[in-house]
Amino acid sequence: MNDTSTPRLHRRDFVKTGGGLLALSTLPLLSGSASAQTPARTAGATGPIVEGFPPAELVGRPMPKGLELGLPPEERIGFAIVGLGDYAANIIIPHLGDTKKCKLTALVSGNEEKRAKIAATYGISDEHLYSYETFDEIADDPEVDVVYIITPNVFHRELTERAFAAGKHVLCEKPLAVTAEDCQAMIDAGKQAGKKLMIGYRAQYDPYNLMAIDLIKEGRIGTPSLIVADHHRLLPLEEPRNQWRAKKDVAGGGSLYDIGIYSLNGARYLMGEEPVSVSARYHEGSGRPEIDVEEGIEWRLVFPGGAVANCSSSYLTTNNKRIHVQGDKGEITLDPATDYFVRNLKVTDRSESKHQIEEVAISDSNQFVPMLDEMAASVIENREPKTPGEEGLRDVRIMQAIYRAADSGEEVELG
Numbered sequence: 001m002n003d004t005s006t007p008r009l010h011r012r013d014f015v016k017t018g019g020g021l022l023a024l025s026t027l028p029l030l031s032g033s034a035s036a037q038t039p040a041r042t043a044g045a046t047g048p049i050v051e052g053f054p055p056a057e058l059v060g061r062p063m064p065k066g067l068e069l070g071l072p073p074e075e076r077i078g079f080a081i082v083g084l085g086d087y088a089a090n091i092i093i094p095h096l097g098d099t100k101k102c103k104l105t106a107l108v109s110g111n112e113e114k115r116a117k118i119a120a121t122y123g124i125s126d127e128h129l130y131s132y133e134t135f136d137e138i139a140d141d142p143e144v145d146v147v148y149i150i151t152p153n154v155f156h157r158e159l160t161e162r163a164f165a166a167g168k169h170v171l172c173e174k175p176l177a178v179t180a181e182d183c184q185a186m187i188d189a190g191k192q193a194g195k196k197l198m199i200g201y202r203a204q205y206d207p208y209n210l211m212a213i214d215l216i217k218e219g220r221i222g223t224p225s226l227i228v229a230d231h232h233r234l235l236p237l238e239e240p241r242n243q244w245r246a247k248k249d250v251a252g253g254g255s256l257y258d259i260g261i262y263s264l265n266g267a268r269y270l271m272g273e274e275p276v277s278v279s280a281r282y283h284e285g286s287g288r289p290e291i292d293v294e295e296g297i298e299w300r301l302v303f304p305g306g307a308v309a310n311c312s313s314s315y316l317t318t319n320n321k322r323i324h325v326q327g328d329k330g331e332i333t334l335d336p337a338t339d340y341f342v343r344n345l346k347v348t349d350r351s352e353s354k355h356q357i358e359e360v361a362i363s364d365s366n367q368f369v370p371m372l373d374e375m376a377a378s379v380i381e382n383r384e385p386k387t388p389g390e391e392g393l394r395d396v397r398i399m400q401a402i403y404r405a406a407d408s409g410e411e412v413e414l415g
């Protein structure tokens with residue numbers, strides 16, 4: 001994209017132009033048509049007149065280095081955001097503006113005042129604003145290609161099915177739904193409508209996690225045989241976004257569905273295999289009567305080759321988003337592994353009695369932008385997204401098995 005053909009002005013060139021300093025100082029500064037034949041400052045040109053610049057020929061105005069322009073607005077994929085909560089308003093909507101292939105075109109919300117404020121900020125006009133009651137009218141909105149569902153978990157299925165019925169593609173937040181049956185219904189609805197269904201597993205687009213996957217595949221830590229993956233945070237119930245998370249009929253599950261899913265999904269993509277069995281145990285809860293989901297749980301996945309993943313999640317201890325993979329030559333630690341903005345990747349080489357630690361730093365480590373652009377690319381190229389609905393289904397199926405294992409105290413085989 002860089003235009004390097006336009007010559008830069010060097011001191012030597014300056015003299016060669018022959019126009020002389022005096023004549024050059026009267027040339028237009030911002031007009032792109034500067035030439036020795038147009039010595040007067042162009043009407044309407046703005047900016048200061050710098051003596052001696054520009055010179056008689058057009059110089060110094062190439063495309064800036066490294067500039068990667070995205071698609072023009074009319075070619076971008078239009079996104080409707082459903083549910084203007086914490087993740088949607090603070091993370092996803094602002095990141096849509098950084099993408100190369102997406103644009104925000106509609107908002108769906110049960111709170112008119114909030115919707116109006118966000119719409120005004122992002123320039124979304126009234127005809128692209130919907131409530132949950134008027135949501136189906138989105139079918140007639142040509143500006144919307146993708147519906148991104150960012151509501152409490154129990155609504156994911158219904159909203160996905162309505163979006164497909166309206167002829168739109170769907171990006172859905174994790175967990176895909178609260179039961180495997182719901183997930184399957186969503187996948188089937190997408191296939192029937194001929195539309196894409198993608199799960200918003202941002203960690204699978206995160207350069208740090210992708211680097212860890214690559215390093216393991218390259219054999220940097222030998223054969224991985226143990227994963228330890230923990231995701232914990234407190235659940236202060238005075239925060240509205242935590243209140244629905246405490247209710248099983250809305251959240252579908254507790255810490256496992258909310259954050260343990262990162263431990264589970266991470267164990268699967270870092271091991272590069274599907275687990276064959278699981279055992280699990282609940283942690284004792286805090287006893288808060290408002291909470292009817294499990295607060296803490298730990299589980300052990302067994303992989304076909306005998307590798308294991310010891311995972312946990314809870315609302316009982318402070319923030320922890322750590323995944324550790326151990327092989328017979330070394331280990332990889334992502335800590336934090338799944339934070340929005342900070343990830344750290346440490347590779348320890350323990351081959352031949354070494355203990356050499358390498359910290360990997362990645363300068364452009366945004367995970368939201370590549371995730372959003374993948375949804376758009378799958379639509380533009382008419383192909384499956386990298387994280388299709390089936391990927392979300394796999395985790396919900398395993399999470400349901402984790403609960404069965406914890407309830408029964410028995411190891412559960414995974415089909």
Ligand code: NDP
Nearest residue numbers: 083084085086087088109110111150151152153173174241
């Ligand atoms: P919030 O509680 O902050 O927002 C949820 C929004 O959903 C509400 O603001 C509301 O928007 C809408 N909503 C619709 N019906 C209800 C209802 N009955 N009760 C409450 N809210 C309702 O939650 P989050 O943004 O944290 O989470 C939303 C989804 O995103 C969840 O599925 C969660 O798992 C997922 N998530 C994913 C993250 C990730 O990193 N991938 C991070 C955080 C969340 P409105 O008022 O506009 O209708």
